[in-house]
Amino acid sequence: MRFPMQQAANPIIEISGLRKVFHTKQGDFTALDGIDLSIGAGDIFGIIGLSGAGKSTLVRCINYLESPTEGTIRFDGRVLGTLKPAELREARRSMGMIFQQFNLLMQRTALGNICLPLEIAGVPRKKAVERAQELLELVGLPDRADAYPAQLSGGQKQRVAIARALATNPKVLLCDEATSALDPTTTRSILALLKEINQKLGITIVVITHEMSVIEEICRHVAIIDQSRIAEVGEVEEIFVNPQSDIARRLIFPGGMPVERLGSERCVRIVFDGNSSFEPVVANLVLECGTAVNILFADTKDIDGRAFGQMLIQLPDDEIAQKRVFNYLSRVGISYKEESIHA
Amino acid sequence: MLEPEIWGLIGRSILETFYMVLVSTFASYVIGLPLGVLLAITDKDGITPCAPLYTVLGFIINVLRSVPFLILMMTIQPLTRAIVGTVLGSTATIVPLVVGASPFIARMVESSLKEVDHGVIEAATSIGCSPFQIVWKVLLPEARPSLTVGAAISITTILGYSAMAGFVGGGGLGAVATNYGYYRYQSDVMLVIVIILVIIVQIFQEVGMRVSRRFDKRIR
Incomplete structure (x- = not known):
């Protein structure tokens, strides 16, 4: 807090x-x-x-x-x-x-x-x-x-x-x-x-x-x-x-997190901090990691003249592919967080 | 067909009735309006809640309202005599009419004022209105259409009371109906007076409703 x-x-x-x-x-x-x-x-x-x-x-x-x-x-x-x-x-x-x-x-x-x-x-x-x-x-x-x-x-x-x-x-x-x-x-x-x-x-x-x-x-x-x-x-x-x-997360995802329906699969929340939101991050991620991801939620906003956004991405089951995704995100300097998913 | 002097009598009694009803209505509002405001603001959801005052005032009003008008009229004869000097005639009837109608009007005003949206009162408070200013600038003007309808209902109620008063020495149309229509079995006189009363009630009611609608800005 x-x-x-x-x-x-x-x-x-x-x-x-x-x-x-x-x-x-x-x-x-x-x-x-x-x-x-x-x-x-x-x-x-x-x-x-x-x-x-x-x-x-x-x-x-x-x-x-x-x-x-x-x-x-x-x-x-x-x-x-x-x-x-x-x-x-x-x-x-x-x-x-x-x-x-x-x-x-x-x-x-x-x-x-x-x-x-x-x-x-x-x-x-x-x-x-x-x-x-x-x-x-x-x-x-x-x-x-x-x-x-x-x-x-x-x-x-x-x-x-x-x-x-x-x-x-x-x-x-x-x-x-x-x-x-x-x-x-x-x-x-x-x-x-x-x-x-x-x-x-x-x-x-x-x-x-x-x-x-x-x-x-x-x-x-x-x-x-x-x-x-x-x-x-x-x-x-x-x-x-x-x-x-928790309440802040619930308010930021107004429709409620769609994760409940997804069972135990892994997700990652990507946060755009005003510098990267207009780069084709997801497309590059897919190309570089050679794996498909599923966009569950995406929302970008203009806050005080700067662009901000959030995206919730469902990762592949393959753990190696998951690691590649995390490595890619770290390398390009995008903040992300693994979402804990409750079945 | 009625004799000409009866028509003359009926004509005079119409004027007497108007005199009684209008003066009584005015006097009843002078008393009933402030009482109604007091009831509306001292109730627990009012702008200046005051349970003891609301309860005591409400009790007195309920007592007065529960006495049937004819009995009230006879009960307060000493008061009427003290004020007017007699208990007979139109002027004497005004006293019991005011005593009987004021509590009724107070309740009508209370209910009209309570219809005003609480949010508007909150907005008035937020711009720094004092309780008096809220009553004067918000409650009364916002309740105006409802108060006007209430006035039409009050005036016809007082008209009804005034006709009843004719039975125990009051003046106006009620006296003619009692003396000629009832005691002398002149059912034609009775019929004419009933028709006149119906017409007067219709006029007051219709004018009241029209005025209320005409000045209600909630209607586009």
Whole structure:
């Protein structure tokens, strides 16, 4: 395990010893336990886990929509647990949040929705409308100001929600499964928008998701949550190339590893680290080793402008041929790992 | 055919009925709306849960609601006399109407506000809304279509109560129905009043539904 995480250089959110217990009729349920996290200013930080892992509770603790049972949340130098209700509301204006179901006011127009946080902050009506128009342009909906949410598509609704979250110039944007209700194309466009916002405005973005592809697409750092605890945390590339925890491996192979069906045959996982992904590695391997291999799984991605990939290859039964494959991979400097296969 | 003076009487009693119903509805909302908001926000899933307040308030409302209107009207006669000076006539009927309708309206408002999506409330909290701002800027506006339908139902219920009140000294259409239709066996008068009541209920209900739909932005 990669524990504890190195302190972020300039942390804007510091979580320490966080524990959240829900008291239900069926007894106490611990949603989060012993969470320590440090999120650097300007970062895009992903929090990933399977459903029920506690990730949504974690993001709700960051802006105190849920009060932690134990532990502290320090945001921009202030410990949120010590703030009075009015001070907490003030602090929340520095933390925008967007949701899976968008959560727009259905009886207000797009413009009206974006004006709401400004009204709350006491911005005069005229200034608020100007600011809302600016934000609509930023999110690419300059001509939908008077549309009601019911007249907008899912992606457009999320854009309005992003504009609303940004209205009060927050330092952090919390995204709770913000793309989970959207189709793949819309998801990509929303993620591109978030990336743009991060670069243009320097806003720290915290992304909660259950999809590894979302993390790969925009995050620099990631924390993997499993069963209420942090299983692994670090740079996305590092975790992608060399996942340590079972849960990380399961998330990187989203369809589930197809190895169960293969009995006791040997497999090897090849990792492309950004230098070799465009070389015809498998073709060369086959030619040099004079043996056929079976590609069980292959996936290459663009992470932060560099190419990364994974491939799961089924080896021949012949042990000598297997050795040749390993020798070849070592010789060309490709990292690989033998996968343990459970019958 | 009814004599002209009966028609005159019916005409005046329609106006009296409108007076009773509209004033009572307004006064009942002045009391019932804040109570409904209080119920909605102090319940355990509300924005400011407060079990003791919710339980006590809920109990009082249930007690008032479980007393049939005619009995309530007779029971609170001392209160009516203290406020209006008499227990007879339209103005005197407003007091029991308000006492009877406010708890009903409080429950209607409570249920309308509880229909508002919890996610929207969460979003409002996340942008720094205070509980008061959530009520004023989120709960009430978002529940507006449902509140409007509730108002149409409330107003027709109050109309029904007001007609009943005619039996024990109230004014309006109920009094004419009681005095002429019932005690004097003038079934033609009774029939006319029933028809008028049906028409009034239809109008209120239809207008309420239309207003609700017209201003509901959830419909494309």
